[in-house]
Amino acid sequence: MDIDTILLDTEERMDKAMSALDREFAKLRTGRASTALVDGIKADYYGTPTPISQMASVAVPDSRTITIQPWDKGGIAVVEKAILKSDLGLxxxxxxKVIRISIPPLTEERRKELVKVSRKYGEEAKVAVRNVRRDANDSLKKLEKDKAITEDEQKKAEADVQKLTDKYVGEVDKRCAAKEKEIMDI
Known part of the structure; x- marks a missing residue:
């Protein structure tokens, strides 16, 4: 392991934290229809929990509707039951032939709850980024302890890790603000 490898690994892991944040945000209902809303729902298809996207075509014909058209007509009832059981409240x-889901406009109270949830996701992403920073700094300290790098190289590399951390924490804040704005838009 050398400094460049540690920095590359750090950036890669921080990118993964951002991807996870994006996935969590996609599942949040904002009053607009999105295929991501049904991504996490699994229907009991011939005894096997199967994601809806693997047994039907999911589309968004307009901003307030999701259509789900199962490839197997026998799957309509199980998909419908899975959506009713999900915590989406739809x-x-x-x-x-087709299952239609209308997305009702959100109430003010529900919007505020969703903003709190989005902030929680943002905070989890920041914690993940900081954990990556801690791991990188530990690796750098170990390299310096093993005399693979000098103390000056370690301090410079730690500063680089901190710059990456600041960049990604700023990105989390930006994405959280954008998501909050999207949720609060009527």
């Missing part, structure tokens, strides 16, 4: 409408 009611699917089944016409025999």
């Amino acid at each position: 009611t699917p409408v089944n016409d025999g």
Whole structure:
């Protein structure tokens, strides 16, 4: 292990924390329809919990509707049941071929709850970024202790790690602010 490897690994792991944050944000209901809302829902398909996206085509024809068209007509009932059981609080409408989900506008109270949830996700992402920083600094200290690098090189590398941390924490703040704005938009 050398300094460049540690820095590259650090940046890669911080990128993964940002990707995880984006996935969490995609699942948050904002009053706009998104296929990501049904991504986490699994339907009991022939005894196997199967993600809806693997057994049906999911589309967003307009900003307030999600359509789900199972490839197997027998799957309509199980998909509908899975959506009703999910914690989304949405009611699917089944016409025999396609399941339609209308996304109602959010109440002010629900918007504020969602903002709190988005802040929690943001805080978790920051903690993940800081944990990566701690791991990188520990690796650098170990290199210096093993006399693989000088103390000056360690201090410079730690400063580089801190710059990366600041960059990613700033990015988390920016994404959180954008998500809050999206949630609060009526």
